[in-house]
Amino acid sequence: MALPFDNLEYLQRQESFLSMLKGNCTVIIPTNDQSVRSNDVKYPFRAGSYILYLCGWEEEDGILVASNTRGDWETTLFVSPRDTSKEIWEGKRVGVEGANTWPVSRTDSLENLEESIQKLIDDSEHTYSFHGSSRRIDKIITGIVGLKDPRPFIDTLRLIKSPREIEIMSEAAEIASIAHINAMKSAFPNIGEWHIQSIIESSFMSSKSQWSFPTIVGGGDNATILHYSSNDSPIEGGMLALVDAGCEVHGYASDITRTWPVNGQFSDAQRDIYQLVLESQVAGIDACMPGSDWLSMHRATSNVLAEGLIELGILNCSFEEAIGNPESFDGKYRDFFMHGTGHLLGLDVHDVGGGRQGDEKPGPILQPGMVVTIEPGLYFGSWRTDIDVPEKYSGIGVRIEDDVLITDSGPVVLSSSCPKSIEDIECIIGNGD
Numbered sequence: 001m002a003l004p005f006d007n008l009e010y011l012q013r014q015e016s017f018l019s020m021l022k023g024n025c026t027v028i029i030p031t032n033d034q035s036v037r038s039n040d041v042k043y044p045f046r047a048g049s050y051i052l053y054l055c056g057w058e059e060e061d062g063i064l065v066a067s068n069t070r071g072d073w074e075t076t077l078f079v080s081p082r083d084t085s086k087e088i089w090e091g092k093r094v095g096v097e098g099a100n101t102w103p104v105s106r107t108d109s110l111e112n113l114e115e116s117i118q119k120l121i122d123d124s125e126h127t128y129s130f131h132g133s134s135r136r137i138d139k140i141i142t143g144i145v146g147l148k149d150p151r152p153f154i155d156t157l158r159l160i161k162s163p164r165e166i167e168i169m170s171e172a173a174e175i176a177s178i179a180h181i182n183a184m185k186s187a188f189p190n191i192g193e194w195h196i197q198s199i200i201e202s203s204f205m206s207s208k209s210q211w212s213f214p215t216i217v218g219g220g221d222n223a224t225i226l227h228y229s230s231n232d233s234p235i236e237g238g239m240l241a242l243v244d245a246g247c248e249v250h251g252y253a254s255d256i257t258r259t260w261p262v263n264g265q266f267s268d269a270q271r272d273i274y275q276l277v278l279e280s281q282v283a284g285i286d287a288c289m290p291g292s293d294w295l296s297m298h299r300a301t302s303n304v305l306a307e308g309l310i311e312l313g314i315l316n317c318s319f320e321e322a323i324g325n326p327e328s329f330d331g332k333y334r335d336f337f338m339h340g341t342g343h344l345l346g347l348d349v350h351d352v353g354g355g356r357q358g359d360e361k362p363g364p365i366l367q368p369g370m371v372v373t374i375e376p377g378l379y380f381g382s383w384r385t386d387i388d389v390p391e392k393y394s395g396i397g398v399r400i401e402d403d404v405l406i407t408d409s410g411p412v413v414l415s416s417s418c419p420k421s422i423e424d425i426e427c428i429i430g431n432g433d
Ligand SMILES: [Mn+2]
Pocket: 255, 343, 373, 375, 401
């Protein structure tokens, strides 16, 4: 089986990570446990992002162990041994011998895990691992005094994407762009939210991909609920569909949002809001410059939104009042833009290595090789009782999200195949086969 990266790239990742650790150490990187859906039916398995990153192990039940207690760093991949009686039911396993081609020093059977690890831990000054992914590992590491977390070290590496990672992420963004286009093409008044979801996800699957998070399709007022997930309402003609969907290629995510009228024609009020969010989003993308601070993207989108809300007469206050504190952005515009501007993207949809745009946590300085989402939105839920929602815009929710690679020469939109101008969108909707 071919891994998505050369063994050399995995070995370099391991070396960069392990060289940050001081003294005699044992590092234990578990994969995720299987989760039960009902009785003997399991949820589809997704390997842990850290083991994927370090050695590309996708099968269930792998544990990567690294140790330098005997001199140089040695890595062992513990896997389930071949077992014909189980494989007849569950599918073929790579097995201990088969795993030899993975980028590790040696492989071993999980049957020997506890004994081997205990020896290494006893000989180490420091043990690095983390709770919550594998119950088996949790049991082993509970009670280790001074247990250290290896993830912050790996996160600094995962933050900057290699050329091959960027290639894979571009592919994920392209597949997701096509899925969004397919949904627009097939739309019609009264289409079900679930129907749009099925077009998006079948599009992923036909490209041998799968969703990176469950697809969000919110029609009309449902678009104003940020993590709407029931997808069970029909979308009347004249209403907007907000579709937030992304897929995964070799574990790397894309994450795209588009908002469009199911009947193919923006109303004047929808157009006002859509155009404002689009201008804000473009300003956010333009702010993706290497060397800029983490908040610069949120600052850019927020400034455009606050100003636009005043111009449209939705906010009757000064710009300063609309924005609020220039560091925490807590002004009146937050009534209608309640989330951050974006997040890092990679093996996890909300990737590691920094905060989210608009969070209190300071994020990293923007550097070439980072991939972020830029996703401002405006939401005028007619059901809101906490704020005054202008009648004209009541029931409108718009978000526009692209995946952006930061390079030395500026931002590169990985999801640029997905149309977002009003003209382009109106041409496509309902124009499918
Ligand atoms: Mn996102």
